[in-house]
Amino acid sequence: MPTAKSSAKPAGNLLYAQSGGVTAVINATASAVIETARARGIKVLAARNGILGALHEELIDTSKESAAAIAALGHTPGGAFGSCRVKLKSLDADRARYERLLAVLKAHDVRWFLYNGGNDSADTALKVSRLAAEFGYPLTCIGVPKTVDNDLAVTDCCPGFGSAAKYTAVSVREAALDVAAMAETSTKVFVYEAMGRHAGWLAAAAGLAGDGADAAPHLILFPERPFNEADFFAKVKATVERVGYCVVVASEGIQTADGRFVADAGGGKDSFGHTQLGGVASHLAGRVKDALGYKVHWALPDYLQRSARHVASKTDVEQARAVGKAAVEYALKGMNSVMPVIVRTSDSPYRWKIEAAPLDKVANHEKKMPAGFLRKDGYGIAAAARRYLEPLIRGEAPPPYGRDGLPKYVTLKNVAVKPKLPPFEG
Amino acid sequence: MPTAKSSAKPAGNLLYAQSGGVTAVINATASAVIETARARGIKVLAARNGILGALHEELIDTSKESAAAIAALGHTPGGAFGSCRVKLKSLDADRARYERLLAVLKAHDVRWFLYNGGNDSADTALKVSRLAAEFGYPLTCIGVPKTVDNDLAVTDCCPGFGSAAKYTAVSVREAALDVAAMAETSTKVFVYEAMGRHAGWLAAAAGLAGDGADAAPHLILFPERPFNEADFFAKVKATVERVGYCVVVASEGIQTADGRFVADAGGGKDSFGHTQLGGVASHLAGRVKDALGYKVHWALPDYLQRSARHVASKTDVEQARAVGKAAVEYALKGMNSVMPVIVRTSDSPYRWKIEAAPLDKVANHEKKMPAGFLRKDGYGIAAAARRYLEPLIRGEAPPPYGRDGLPKYVTLKNVAVKPKLPPFEG
CATH class of the missing domain: 3.40.50.460 (Phosphofructokinase domain)
Incomplete structure (x- = not known):
């Protein structure tokens, strides 16, 4: 029986999880992740409620969703698989949970783990990657940026x-x-x-x-x-x-x-x-x-303010999709412990591209506004802030509306994957 | 010298004023009023800050605005001439103010007064009309409906x-x-x-x-x-x-x-x-x-919630324009003390038309929700409410957006008309 090596399709599954406060476009990232992986023949599992679902082996089989549903995900706000506010501690302090995480990934043949969140999530992805290396399990971990707070390091701005x-x-x-x-x-x-x-x-x-x-x-x-x-x-x-x-x-x-x-x-x-x-x-x-x-x-x-997909920025939607697509591409190339970040190459005309940044440059850092962005009296924004901000809200990308006058947002089936491990108490 | 009688153009000016809380579409009504009057060769004056501007002879000459500006007014929220929260009392109690109002109207040759507001405004328009009749001044008063509260009597719903x-x-x-x-x-x-x-x-x-x-x-x-x-x-x-x-x-x-x-x-x-x-x-x-x-x-x-023109209902925008157009048509026909109201002729397909209702049926009444609109447990809406409400939010009518990612809302020049009377202390 030939192994994955002889086929164009790489072996294993991809696990995608959402973390922290959701945004109007985090599902656009999810949509791009799933579409890009599908095109490469990779099955995408999604963790229910972020890292909690990974710990508790509550996984969703996204291959049960139609192409139309995954496309509609691209214009649906909120977090389609659930998110959570759980921050894992250091590898030593939270060792049992990290090891459980790894056990779940192994049980479901997950070779690529994409964690879509802020700087806490980047940190978690980094630690999971280190533990996998320690155990000799071949896993590629990618952080995918997201936050309405715009406070991630390295990336010029944050999807959402x-x-x-x-x-x-x-x-x-x-x-x-x-x-x-x-x-x-x-x-x-x-x-x-x-x-x-x-x-x-x-x-x-x-x-x-x-x-x-x-x-x-x-x-x-x-x-x-x-x-x-x-x-x-x-x-x-x-x-x-x-x-x-x-x-x-x-x-x-x-x-x-x-x-x-x-x-x-x-x-x-x-x-x-x-x-x-x-x-x-x-x-x-x-x-x-x-x-x-x-x-x-x-x-x-x-x-x-963070769920208003009806008035989303087209630039933002495009960037949210771009980081999702790049995350899958980086993962399949085995570029471990990186995050696709947005690099601005020009203010006017506004031009940007995606590059890979090491996760340790992003994890646990918080980007504040440069002092030069405030007006002299401190009660407004300076020209530098306008130059930075204006392209980010540019363009309209309204969702389709139904005959009933409301945006047509999708609810996925979220079919559960059958657990393979005993329950986890932690 | 031939007088207005020999011309197709009726003699005199039209005064338009906004009252009470503004809405996402009250300016759409204003736009339709001005465009309809212009097409008939009638000059529209607007009162600055509603009835206050009429009392203090602070009038705006809308003929100084370009056709493009008046068209853009149709997709601009807020109240372009200013509104106010001032309710005149009875004719006896507030006689001095009503007489001043009439004096200002006379001084500026106002033959048609359109008051765009809720039930208080309908009441004021009615009283001005009665006083004009008492003084033998030829004036046609029209109430034009508007309120996000949807609590006006007679009309099926309220623009805004x-x-x-x-x-x-x-x-x-x-x-x-x-x-x-x-x-x-x-x-x-x-x-x-x-x-x-x-x-x-x-x-x-x-x-x-x-x-x-x-x-x-x-x-x-x-x-x-x-x-x-x-x-x-x-x-x-x-x-x-x-x-x-x-x-x-x-x-x-x-x-x-x-x-x-x-x-x-x-x-x-x-x-x-x-x-x-x-x-x-x-x-x-x-x-x-x-x-x-x-x-x-x-x-x-x-x-x-009441200024969100970016997510306006197309039905609402069309009705806001329709009452504005009808108000001018009724005025020019001399239909005194009426309000153009929305009459629903069918739920599904949704059909509506504009009719004239006597102002005294609207003034000072408040329409509550029918009891049958509430779900049995009182914590939700019943099917009857859905049938009533759904057509009202139907259709999208987004404003044009600029290259900067923001809706292109217009600010009018609001050129003041030179006062002709001594200042009013009241």
Whole structure:
């Protein structure tokens, strides 16, 4: 019986898993991974709920999905196989789990492991790769970038960010038109809360909504810059008096100079002692109302901003597909412990390509915004930030809509692979 | 010198004003008003900031805008001339202001007054019309419907609602996919807050996002139905245990059986005594966390939901234009004190037409959702609601986008008309 060596089809299966917060385009990456592997005759297994599914041997056989379903996955937000917020510790501290992972991979003849996530996932992929080498198991591990936070090292940007950035800029531009129309007798200050616990990338993207001193958003609050309430109040007041209203965009992660999160300033309880999950925008709106007496409104789009596939950036969708395709190609070439990253070769015209970066350059690093991206007064974005951000939200890639007026998002069958190992308690 | 009588062009100007909360498509109505009037050779003046501009003689000459700008107005959200939240009282109580209004109309030879708003605006238009008759001034007053609240009497639906409804259904469908992907290790309960202080139309529209017992949204809270916290907790718990997560949509206006707004339950202060502008979603999320221990997230789209022109309903845009066009036609025919309303002639296929309704049938009435629109358990929508709502979000009408990835919204020049009267103190 000839072995895989004599055939064009490489031996073994590919395991794909999603990790961390999902995005509007992580499924576009999944779609490209599956389509690229299928074209090479490789079966793709997917882990249910990310690394948890790999640990618990809850695997999905994607070969049961039709080509049409996998194509539709390319325009469906969320995470089609489930994701998780689980970070494995060091090889020593979490040895039992890493060994179980390897046992599951072996049991299902997985020779290529693609982990689609942020810097934690890159770290996990790296460690799985090291353990496989230690055990002499032939495994190629690839990290695939994804995060709306845009905080991965090496890559110029992260798939998922461009679409969330476009959502942010479009939403702020639209809401600002509403506030402008009503300001004479109603809301004078509007606060929009953007995701970004440590880095202000999404808040910065709101800056694309307008340009010029009087264009909304008038004030952007970045986690990179200490929040000074008195200075902020003065800026809000000056803006309302000059423009007639003030649109504020606040990163959820802004902190005061002594390192306290502004979002926690309310103490987490209401006056009855109940948990009060306020957030930054609600807090700032209340403080502005108390201090300046203006009518305020605020918005907290929360998950809407990272799942808004309906207003995805075409650039982002293309990059999400490109990293998925490259990940499979790198894997099949045996390029172990790398991540396909986006390299920008030109701002204008915007040009980019995919290259392989060593996973250890990506793992556990966090990219903050360069200081030169902030406007001098710290409340807006500089020209360098515009040059960087603008291409990332460029182009529209709307999903198909049904007769019912809603986007046609796919739900996969997610057929389970029969487990081969005893259950894992860990 | 021949007078207007000898010409095809009727004598006088048309005044158009926007009132109350703006929408994604009120400018589409304005665009149709101006284009229809221009085609008949009529000059359209617009009041700056609604009725305030009419009182203070702050009028805008729309003839200074290019045809391209007026066309672009058709896909620009917000209120291009400004709106206001000012309700005139009875003719007796507010006599000075009504007389001033009439003086301004006379001074600028306004023979047709189109007031684009909700039931308050219909009432104002009616009273202006009565005063004009009393003074023997030839004026035709038309109310033009608009409100995301969908609570106007007579008309089958209100321009602005369909687009906000589409935004709601799309956003909830997308966010639900995100929650589903993360639920195993992260957020189990997600609460989306919809506008609707008195009627649950927008919350109901969220029900279009899914169908069937396990499809999101799992629970909708309507202002039409008393909120029972214990029952709600039980429903949330049962849903999480059955489905794995629970997506809740709450109308901002839900009340307990004793008539208290749930949004006010936090007392309005945080534990430091600062104003806490929580809202319903934040309150419910905190209560669910305290009572059931689940990880919760919530979203408050606020103005985003009524300004989201990027995801407007084509049906809604067409109806917004149709009422604008009909309003001018009715005005020029001298059909006084009427409103063009949308009459549904068939659910499937969806068919509608515009008819004139007397303003006094619309003014000061509020349309609530029929009881038959709620699911038997009160936490979702019934088939009748789907039949009513679905055609209203049908079709896409995206705005043009620029090379920069953002919708091309227009800012009008808004050239002021020179005042002819002394300033008004009132």
